[in-house]
Amino acid sequence: MKYILIIGDGMADLPLKELGSKTPLQVADHPNMDFIASHGSCGRLITLPQELDIGTDVAIMSILGYDPKKFHTGRGPLEAASIGVKLNENDIAFRCNLITERNGILADYSAGHISTEEAKELLKSIKDAFEEPKRIEFFLGVSFRHLLVLKGNKYSNKIICTPPHDALNKPISEILPKERDESGTKTARTLRKMIIESKDILSDHPVNRIRVRKGNNPANMIWPWGHGTKPKFENFYNLYGIKGAVISAVDIVKGIGVFAGFDVIKVPGATGYHDTNYEGKAYYALECLKDHDFVLVHVEAPDEAGHLGDYKLKIKTIEDLDKRLIGRILKDLKGDYTIAILSDHITSTELRTHSKEPVPFAIFSTSQRKTSKVSRFDEFSVRDGSLGLIEGIKFMSLFLKYDELNN
Template sequence: MKYVVVIGDGMVDLPLKELDGKTPLQQAKTPNMDFIAKNGSCGMLQTVPPGMAPGSDVANLSIMGYDPKKYYTGRGPLEAASIGAELSDDDVGFRCNFITEDEGRLDDFNAGHISTAEASQLIEALNQHFYRYGKFYLGTSYRHLFVYKKKDAATLESTPPHDVVGEPITEHLLKPENDPLAIKLNELMYKTSKILEKHPVNQKRLDKGKKLANMIWLWGQGTKPQMPPFVDTYGIKGATITGVDLIKGIGTYLGLTNVHVPGATGYYDTDYCGKVNFALEALQDHDLVFIHVEAPDEAGHAGDIQEKILAIERIDRRILGKLLEELPSLGDYAIAILPDHPTPIDVRTHTSDPIPYAMYSPGCESDKTEAYNESSVENSFKNSSKELMEGYKFLKFFIDYSQCKKA
């Protein structure tokens, strides 16, 4: 049996007046998602447990079958595993964004989507000047890591930069403001601006009219987590396909195979076809593949309706269309489509609202949901006897659903 879980990060949304009350998912042409919904089974998941922040870390950990309330320690350590930063028991891993600061405000949480090549030069400069504070590790684009050797720093309060775009930086620094560790790390963030502003990378970006990567933002910190291997928990061998270090980091801790896909960028220009081709290849010797696509989430953060619609349509046509065409040649299979969390255009950040899923395995139960979108799945769900499922229970539910032909 082969399993594929396709995650359209932040894909679901709220009705938009610009779309005459439709969501991007309703507006998009999604014949393959609709096929899965009509011929398979749909429902609603709570991927973000009550009381937890609606981050991609928490939500994707749920989808991949692990209870965040039990295993989540922070976003930083998950990304550390992906980029080869081994944390000791006393280390705290911070997610480190390059941001654009402008007149005391957080102007852009991704520094104009700075390239990894540019970022590597800036990370090198930070390590040269601030090695007494800790160590910076290169990630991808604007997403990097800072490791600090003070375990107590894990208890500080931090804010995701994409939640406070346009707001004064002083209002969203690490807290408590009078905590010695917070004071020291907030001081570090401000000090980096003096080095970054003058760096040749930023001078060239300035000449080209691009946003500057003129400050760092520390957030999502945590200590090294302990999670049981995926193969021991579910009895199958799994792999990840993604352009995002966070998902690769979860995969590393779970013992999944992180398949490198050239051209998988974690942005609008990601190689959708490359992802599905490498996924099909991975299924030759793996039982399950998670295919994660970041583009809808990036469009949600940017408030870009058309890019979100395009990302959804590309997932449908280039990934799901190819999978539905090719998977039968591998024998029995099951496929699921879902987001990790909503990233509504009007909100421009994540929310904790329940998300719709659709799953299909030839010959298994169909509840004949009309289409895969927010209202259609929710209406079908309300008219069924199904209950809102905790997100981490979905993977086992999906695997069990696909066993109908053996019953």
């Protein structure tokens, strides 16, 4: 038996008035998802525990059976794993954005989506100024997304950092890192000092002078956030006895895969956007199933469309995911398999952000072909499904045993 788990990121939504109080999933044409729902079993999943962030990393940990309340430490370590940075026991990894500060205000969390080439120059100056062997290290990522690692037992993760995309137009002085308790005082102070001094280093940098001249936002400050220590995941193979792989364009999803012990499959042209290589993802998923038992195929595009507030684009990404990816897998996969389709969390296109309501899922197995009461895959139809409302962390064992279940 082969297992394919397809996650349309943020694909589920809340009803939109532009769509006559329907969701993009309700309106989109997706015959392959409907096939899975109507010949399999459906339900809804609670992927986001109340007390945690409403992020993709938390949701996907839940779906893979890793209780995020236990294993989620922050997105920094996941991004570190994704770019091959190994963390030691006491290291604290931060996502480090390049941002735009203007008149004391956080004006742009992405510094105008600065290019990696420009970022590389700026990060070099940051490294020259702040790096200390075995204590402080920066790593180049992509565009405005980079990595900071504080090493050794001198630092504490008992600090509060603010995600910059949630703090647009806020005064920098109000959102600087703070200590969560006394043990974090020194770490918070180190971070604040680097953030404030980075302004002096970056403001007059030749790269930023050119950006300003061209009318682009300068990347004139660093912004560390999303910190965490190395999560202690049990290897997926040890838990379930099957060999897994992950296909995703998104660092935090690949990072979860690394900690779970998956092979990370690189697909040319996978962008994390609506122009992603859907056919390529299907092809590589089928190829990797030749020597793996399980593959997680993650498609970021619907979430991005939701954050843009573009419901037409979201409908298109759902239709592309259905026809260009799922359709190909269903058509070309030979032998026995179990396939599931789900959304990791809801992304409200109206509110342009994630939301905590349960998400729809459907599972189909070649060994359990049935006629379900549910004929369509969407947030509301699946409420009639036989699997009901399930806690996220119970999903993986249900999915992997689905072919043996008598439901």
